[in-house]
Amino acid sequence: MKILIVEDEPKTGDYLRQGLTEAGFVVDLAREGLDGLHLATTGDYDLLVLDVMLPQMDGWAVLQALRLAGREMPVLFLTARDQVEDRVRGLELGADDYLVKPFAYSELLARVRSLLRRGKTKEPEVLACADLELDLLRRRATRAGVRIDLTAKEFALLELLLRRRGEVLPRSLIASQVWDMNFDSDTNVIEVAVRRLRAKVDDPFEPKLIRTVRGMGYMLDADVSR
Amino acid sequence: MKILIVEDEPKTGDYLRQGLTEAGFVVDLAREGLDGLHLATTGDYDLLVLDVMLPQMDGWAVLQALRLAGREMPVLFLTARDQVEDRVRGLELGADDYLVKPFAYSELLARVRSLLRRGKTKEPEVLACADLELDLLRRRATRAGVRIDLTAKEFALLELLLRRRGEVLPRSLIASQVWDMNFDSDTNVIEVAVRRLRAKVDDPFEPKLIRTVRGMGYMLDADVSR
């Protein structure tokens, strides 16, 4: 798998190159937009990692030119915090996913792998259940059209519940997914987290979506039965 | 590599078995102390994962009997939170490392690998520099004999600094090790974390050990030069 990185900032560029190389990809790195565009149109890359902020020719311009040239490989955009609007703009131009700096290495790998796996077929970037929606790209939730701000843990928990909607998720699973923890033990972080999530997502609305399954775990479902 | 787990609590047991199996180990699981002891003395295991709390025959008893029988394989003890005293007791009896429940999967793997790697040769479990000591097992720091309580992040940071004592650690390295983050960006978490660590570890003492290397990063050293 060949990946092209277009990133002017040396540290980030090296970090990306090293990280992706270690993960077994073949990586090229362009330090500025024009070089990047040139390489991207000539070379045979499976994925492009593209910084939004570039001197001279910025990320959008590169992306636009690339698409005009008929190149359809998936593109992972790197954007700085508080540039969420960039994302929307980029999405319209045909970016495939976003990563907000600073980001965790595990996050980077996950996105890259996901993009490569699905190729051009975009996987749903919005999870939904009844009137509850979770936009994975914008990292934002909505219920009945009302925007809901979620913290990292809340987001992770809701994402898990939505991805496995209709299934009962045992605490141990939730713990291992959301906390990377083995739970045995004497803490009730999960209950508290569910409480917080409910307060935002269920309390002000009907019907209640997060259901407790006694002795088993939690389930998210729009089912009206009983 | 063959590992024996002795754990009565089904969830934890299954979690451990599954986790270690997936990591490529051959795993046996005993549900109670006596079974565990029997298997451990008969079978040919490279490592024992032993819960402290067991019905009938508890972890210490198993360990003791095992050592009496001349079995010298490394032992990883599982203890519940707030049982730090258990640790001391276990250490005296010849346990090799501890894991406090609940624990992260990554933590488990790290400990297991480390124990297997070093075999019977215990690697230093206390890092030190001048009169500053960091006890990795008890997760406790000490300076000039004074005990210092550290938070998770503080501990991780200090451990990193101590492990690479005398080296200048660039921010990007610290970020990737302690935060698993790519830093680019506009936050100063590292500065703040260093500040907090200094407040505990350096402010009340002399000489100052954590040095700032302008434009480069941070370094921990007892060097008196300049």
Place this chain on the structure above:
DNA sequence: TCCTCGACGATCAGAATTTTCACTAGCCGG
């Protein structure tokens, strides 16, 4: 059927930790 007990989950407030933000101080090159 109704009651009681015990286990499990819910809830809340407070504490601890971590992050963000705004501002200050210090170093370095010109």
Place this chain on the structure above:
DNA sequence: CCGGCTAGTGAAAATTCTGATCGTCGAGGA
């Protein structure tokens, strides 16, 4: 000596965890 950049600082905000207590469901017995 003057900016301009880098690091230090303090305080507030945000998030997460802990611990205590309360409520509720359901099994089993009266």
